[in-house]
Amino acid sequence: MGSLSSFSPRRRSLALGGLAALVGAPAWSQRTPVKVRFQCDWRFEAGTIPYVVALRKGYFADEGLDVTLNVGAGASATVTRLASGNFDMGTGDMNSLAEFAGNNGLVPAKAVMLMYESTPAAIFSLRKTGISKPADLRGRTLAAPANDGARRIFPAFALANGLDPANDVAWTSVDPAMRETMLARGQAEVISGYMASGWVSLQRLGVDPKDIAVMKYAEHGVKLPGNAILARPGFIDEQPEAVAAFLRAVTRGLKDAHTDRAGAVAVLKGHEPLVDTRIEAMRLGVVLDGEIATPTVRRQGIGDIDLARYQEGIDALAKFLSFKTTPDAATLVDTRFLPPLAQRKVFSA
Template sequence: MMSRRGLSGDGRNTLRAWLLRAGLGLAVLLPVQAALAQTPVRFSLDWRWEGPAAPFAVALDKGYFKAEGLDVTIDPAAGSREPISRVASGTYDVGFGDVNSLVRFRDENPGTDIKAVMVMYDRPPFAIIGRKSRGITSDVASLQGKKFGAPAADGAYAQWPIFKAVNKIDDSTMKFENVGFPVREPMLAQGEVDAVFGFSMSSYINLKARGVPQDDIVVLLMSDHGVDLYGNTIIVSPKFAAEKPEAVKGLLRAIMKGVQDTIKDPSSAVDAVIKRNDVAKKDVELERLKMVLDQNMLTPWVKANGVGGIDKARFEKALDQIGLTFTYKTKPKVEDVFSEQYLPAADQRKVN
């Protein structure tokens, strides 16, 4: 009962107990409400969980997506072009895919306004990977008369017409065999083909893992031979971007943090990948990741300007190169394909 000083001891204990129960309820309720407030995002990789996917795994494990109010689900894919069709169909909101394939897809599907919003690979990993013992050297002339494993869905093989045009190659003496991704490197390792098309970090590492001597492997990076294209980018569905622009900005901020952490500590970043791939080996995936960082991501331009953006003049040249072998219905402008409006501020995209 009440005393002159307020509540009695029993009353104070009862109130304290009630507040404790209420506080406990609130503590339980707030995380539930926070979870409900998370924006779901369906994200498609370009391939399996391997070393190059480390920035996305890091962003998941360190809670960078959740800190931006995003509940991100990331799924593997069967090649760098699949994320484009996934995003176009509405099955996925965001993808990690080849921007050059995106240019073609947009032209072949008028009215599809998927855009790239962040460049991850400033230089593409498109390559022709061969063996010295099969007559392949660093000279493109060595490709004449050879047999190639060329997966129809491969992003690197899609650039062959450009590579051929800028290097003035007559491929009438060459043989191109459409092979599945799983048998591409085994066929080269067994000598059934002389070279294959693929991403440098995938085919090179896979061949080494199959026992092909390192000094017998030749990697012809297309970007070293006149192919001035960009590589993989973050692409976003127009519906998702229009309805949730702040979610797109938050997603890119989180990815950027994942990239920066991966650069600082590649070994720990690969651990985040390994736990999502039961058959992956750390030494293999770490080497693969380091190749991507060195060859594709941390280019001189990126070191000077930061991750994610573009050199507009170079992008225009890339569109011209695509047009060498692809007849546009309507040639796009740079801003039709790439938007920088969702990128983090320039000082947040710097890398060492």
């Protein structure tokens, strides 16, 4: 099979459709496996389970792929790492992707499969501080890593709730591994982060969930997407079949994680022995039930991207983050490689 990038648009579309419809290992996978350097957005925790399952259960190998999973430093950092050319694909924040493109005049990666329909970003505090609504953040100092996705898009949360993001709050940069610990110990009064990280990690540290105050961005007027599987444009052009194969394998991994959650956590434990299975089971529930399996995904399947909605979010980001230029959403998205709808309907409607 020749490279899909050498086909006419119609032939390329037909070829991709044929690729997606195949069951089991495609013929091209009998060649030397294609190496895929994949950048995770975070540590090997529940959020990475679909990829870990696909690796450990041989789904990538079935598709003719030799995948290396790399620990991440945040969904925003994935974008810059893909831009460096050191990775081929990764899980990254779609808002950070737009910001990079808007400020650098180039497309470092394209979103090929949406994982979180809405941003999982949130603000966390302890109820004893009296912080329960956005207005309570005035005069407070928030702690987060410098490249934290929730911190980067905080202006969207602020402006949607009558706050001045530049003057009403202050920020202090902290190590990702210490963020929740500092809040639990009273060394920070407010933190930003993703639900699967902040909500679960605070409980792992012994904080009673009744004592945690949470403000989810998506429930406070922020209509931005979250993480997607991204691929470098060069890798898409050179290995289009591999991109489609990767998404098929991950979709299988996601289905396994949904249908056998205890088994999926056990696979994670085999990959990263230091994880706490009780905590990761809890975290997996947050990821699957609270972030991925939205009503839209239950009806329409995982992965597709609403370009109009994404453009609306980009336009808002460009305004309050002062992008040099405003990217066209269509230039940042390429969903030709998604598996067939029947395969993507992982969750019951």
